[in-house]
Amino acid sequence: MKDGPDIARIAALVGDPARANMLSALMDGGALTASELALEAGVTLQTASSHLAKLTEGGLLKLKSQGRHRYYALSGYQVAAMLESISGVAASSGPTRTRPGPRDSSLREARICYDHLAGIHAVDMFESFAARGILEVQDETVSLGPQGHGFFSARGIDIETLGKKSRRPVCRGCLDWSVRRSHLAGTLGAAILDKILTEKWARRIEGSRVISFTPPGKRAFEKTFLPKL
Missing domain, CATH: 1.10.10.10 (Winged helix-like DNA-binding domain superfamily/Winged helix DNA-binding domain)
Known part of the structure; x- marks a missing residue:
């Protein structure tokens, strides 16, 4: 070798x-x-x-x-990221399996990926951040954009504290296996999921990776983290 x-x-x-x-x-x-x-x-x-x-x-x-x-x-998070990426490759090029049912639909919508949000809502959020200049995405590199510090500070997330809490990167893209585009990982991704759960906008379904939003919680999440252009 x-x-x-x-x-x-x-x-x-x-x-x-x-x-x-x-x-x-x-x-x-x-x-x-x-x-x-x-x-x-x-x-x-x-x-x-x-x-x-x-x-x-x-x-x-x-x-x-x-x-x-x-x-x-x-x-560690590297193992979770590897598994998420492998799942994406398997979903796109692996053997055809029975069409996913309702449970899988819920997983595609919103689920936990190690310690951050994954699924359609997470991908939409990541792309909204990039479009607004909250994040800067260049190839596989993700960093805070010019609007990032102020945006997250206004929502009770202290970027400076996140940087000191862990050796992990604050921002990192994670390829979403169900959508096959990136969602946000790193300590910032974890902090956003913590806020979602603390605010009771959503809850974790026991025995599953599904994150289930209440209707008011989904509206609050979108208003907070998916601002319209």
Whole structure:
């Protein structure tokens, strides 16, 4: 193999169907036990433990202990971004599957992607930000535009604080698998989702990645983050 990152090793870890199901179950940024992940993957606990050991050793998962319980979570936002991108490629070029039903329609509309909003609403928001000069998007680089600091400050989001809270970028584009255009990730994307949930404009559906907006909440979200040109 040529010098550089070992893509084949990571691809082999993700490529197993059971491991892919486990990773997908953790895309909401939460943590699950081995037993819960075994159910998600449709395998025995013994088989799940073997898969989880490989994913942890490979750096895709991290293990958290709380009392007697052990929980597995994605090791970081880079893993979530990789899985979201792979989903996009699979959706556009993979084998044809049965047409998605209502549950999948809800996922396409709004869902959580690790710690930020994804789906149609998130893509619309990202493109509105770019059109307004709130964000500057050049190829794959996303940064705050000339209107960015003032816009988010007026909505109770302190960009300076976000930059100090984490080593993660404040702004980052994340390819949305369902829409196949970008939505906003990074600490700013996470802060926007936090505001949506804190304001009770939407709620997370238990056992799913779906973010469900109330009718008034959707109007408030659009008024706040999708200003008309």
